[in-house]
Amino acid sequence: METLVLKLHEIEAVKFGNFKLKSGIFSPIYLDLRVIVSYPDVLRQVSEAMWKAVEGNAKFDVTCGVPYTALPIATAMALDHGLKMLMRRKEVKEYGTKKAIEGHFEPGQTCLMVDDLVTSGMSVLETLDALNAVKLVCTDVVVLIDREQGGKENLKSHGLNLYSALTISEILSILSKHGKLTDEVVKSVHDFIAANKVVKPKVETQAAPKRLSYEEKAALAKNEALKRLYNTMVAKKSNLSVAMDVNSTEKMLALVDEIGPHICCLKTHVDVLDVWNDGVAKSLTDLAEKHNFLIFEDRKFADIGNTVVSQYSGGVYKISEWSDIVNAHIVPGPGIVDGLKQVGLGQNKGLLLLAEMSSAGTMAKGSYTEETVRVADENPDFVIGFISVNPNSWTKKSKDRSLVHMTPGIKLQKGGDGLGQQYNDPKSAIARGSDVLIVGRGVYKAEDPKSSAAEYQKAGWEAYLSEL
Template sequence: MVFEIFYSQLQELISVLLYDFAIKESKCQHVCGVPYTALPIATLLSVKAKKSMLMRRKEAKSYGTKKVIEGHYCVGDSCLIIEDVITSGSSVMETVNDLRKEGLKADEAIIILDREQGGKQNLENNNVSVKSLFTMSDLIGILVESKKVTEQMGIDVKNYLNNVQAPKSVSLNERILLPYEKRAELTSNPIAKKLFNIMAVKKTNLCISVDLTSSIKILDLIEQIGDHICLVKTHIDIIEDFCDNFITSLTNMAKKFNFLILEDRKFADIGNTIALQYEKGLYKINEWADCVTCHSLPGEGILKAFSSSNEGTNKGIFLLAEMSSEGNLITPEYTQATVKMAEKYSKLITGLVCQKKETFNNPEWIQLTPGVQLESSKDSLGQVYNTPEKVILENGADCVVVGRGIVFAKNPAAEAIVYKDTLWRCYMKRISGKIE
C-alpha cells in the first residue's frame, strides 16, 4: 500500500481511523512502523497519540551508535507495531525480533489491511496479537457492493486468497523445533551465534567435559576428538601442571578444529570479586574462554560485573538454572527467577544450564545439559545420568555435555563418534517434529 504515502488526505484519514480503532486506549509507551512504507503512518500516529516513536533500521549503521532500534526507551517498555499490509507476517516478525532483542515488549501489531493468507496466524503463533482495520474480504465486499468490481471477480479473488496461503511459521516459543541455523539468525549474543553456527556446520552438538588434571592428557584427548565436538568445557583450577603454554595450545586447537571454550567456573560471589576472579590471578579467564558458567544466587551484580568486564568484547555466559546432581537445593522458584534475570541481560546470555525444555522458551539461548551417558545410570556421588534420547527429545537440550563416558573410554575418538552421531540423530528427529 505504498500509494497512501503520496496523498496527505489519505494519510490523515487512515491515521485517524487507526487511532480510534486501536491506539486511543492502548497503554503502550512507544509505536514503531515496519520499514519502510509504514513509517509515515507511524509518525502521524505517534504525534496524534503523544507516544514516543521508535525507528527500526533494516541494517545497522556502520558508524555512530550502530543501533538497529533508534529512539529513547527502557528495557521492559511496550511498543505497538504499525504495518500497512500483512501476507505472511514476516516483515512484522523481523521488527518484533529486533525490538525484543532490545528488551522491549512487542506483542501487539496494528495493520491497515490483512490479506488473510496466514500472516495473522503466523504472528499469533509468536505471541503477537493482530488487529486489522480491514481484511481483504471486507475490501472485496465493499468493492463489489459499490460496483467497482464484478461479483465474479470478488469470488475469484477470495478463492485465490484461500488457495494461496503463506507458509506457516514455527512459533518462536517452540525453540526445540527450530534448526540451529535459524536460531543463529535470531540471537543477539555473539557466542551463541558462533556456537549455533559451529553445531550446524560440523553437525555436532557434543560438548566434551575435560575433567582431567594433566594438561598433556587434555590436549592429547582434544587432538583425538576435536573433529567431533562443538564445545570444550574446562575446569581450569584442577589442572596440576597449568602454564601459559597450555592456554596457547588449547586456543590454537579451538581454531584448528573449530570449537569454542567454556570455562565451567560457576562464579558465585559479589560483582567486584567476580570481576577480579574473571580478569586477574593465575588463570586470566577472560583472555581465553569464549564463555563461562555462573550462578544467579548473588543477584544482578554478577551480570553487571561481567557486562563491564566484557564491554567491547565477544564473550558469553551460561547461567545455571538447574543442576543434574541428586538432591540439589535449586527450587522451581529459583529457576524462574534465574530465567527472569537472564531476560534482563539477554545480550550477555549465551544460554542456560538446565535439565528441562520447559525452563525457558527463548530460541536465542542455548540449553546446555550435562549428565549424559549412552545408558541411564547414577554414580556414587549422586550424579544422575540420562540418555541422549531423553535429554534431547524429551528434555530439550541443544548442546549436550559428556565427560567420563568419553574421557575414560578405551578408545575416546571412537566413543566420541558414537556420541556425536547419536546426539545428532536425536536433534534431527526433534526438529522434524516426528517425535513419537
C-alpha cells in the same frame, strides 16, 4: 449389559435422588464408579464391556488410563487382553524422572485413552495434551458411560472418536424395564440431561511453538559467542560438548586433539590441572582454532560483582583471555552478571546461567530457576543460555528463543555414579529441550576416546534431527 446395569445400580455406582454436583447445580442422577474397585466381578464386567465396545473399531499400540477412576479399569482390560498400558500422572513429581506419562512407549505410536465416563470430555482432553507432549498419537477414547451431555461432540471436534459401552438413556431404559425406576424419575433425568448440555464450540488454540533449528536460533542470537556456537554446531553436525575433567595438562591437550573433530564445545575445569600458564592457554586456543570448537570454562562464578571482575579477568588463570564462555550461579543476585559483563561483553564472550543441575538433591529448581530466566531476559546481549536438565518444563517463561540449553550428565545409558550425579541419554535429553549435550567420563575415560566422541556426536545429532 442388563446384568451389568443392574449390578451397578445394586452397588450404588448409579444412584438416583438429589445430588449437588461440583458445578453447584443439583442432579437427579449421580454416577460413582469409584466403588467398582471393591467388586472384582463388576470391575471385570466393566472392563470387558468397554473392550467389546472398542474391539475391532480402533487400532492402537498402547492404552492409557485417565486418572484416577479409570486406572483400575484400564489395568483389568490390559491384563485380560494382553494390552500394553501407560499411566498419566496428574501431579508430575519434582524429582526422579519427572515424567507425566509412565510406561514404555515409542514416539509416533497410537494410544487408546480409557476413561470411566464422559460428560464434557475435559479430563480426556487434559490427558490428550500430556500424551501429545510425548509424541503419542491419539484418535480414540473408550468409556463405560456416555452421559449424553455433549462430550462425544466435544471430543469429535478435537479429532477423537468416542466409544461407550453404555449411555444414560440405555441405563434408564434397563432400570425402568426391571422396575427399579418410576416414570417420573426417568423423565426427571432426561429433562436434566437435555437442560445441561455442555457442547462447547471448538476454540482454535495457537499451536505450541515448534523447536527451532540451530540455524534459526543463530539468526535470533544477540550475542556473537552464541552465534559462533550455533554456526559451529551446524558446520560440524555436532551438539556434543566434552567435559575434559582430567588432572594432567599434557593428557588434557592430547585428548582434546583426538576428540576435537567431533565436538562443538570443550568444557574445562582449569583449576584441577597440574600445570597452567600462558603457554598452555595458547596451546588450548590453537586446538580450538584447528578443530573449530568453542572453549567453555566451567568456573561457576558465585560472588559479588566486584569480586568476579577480578576472578574473570586476572589471577593465575586469566579466564577471559582464552575462554569463549563461562557460567555463573545467580545466588549473589543480578550484580554478578553486571560484573562479568563488564569484562566479557567487549571481548565477544558469552555467559551461561545455572538454571538446573544434574546432581541429586539440587536446590537449583522452582523459584530459583524462574529467577534465573528473569535475569537472562534482562541481559540478552551477554547471557547466552542456561545449564539445564529439563528445559521444556520452564522455557516458556523465557522471552528469548535463541538461548542455548546445555545439559550435563549425559551417557548413552541412564543411571548414576554413586556420588549424586544423575545421567540421561542423548535422546531423552534432546527431547526435554536440550541443545548441547555435555559428556565427561563417557568420553575421556573410554578405551577409545575418539571413537566414543564420534558415537556421542552421532547419537546427539540424530536425536536433534528427530525433534525438528
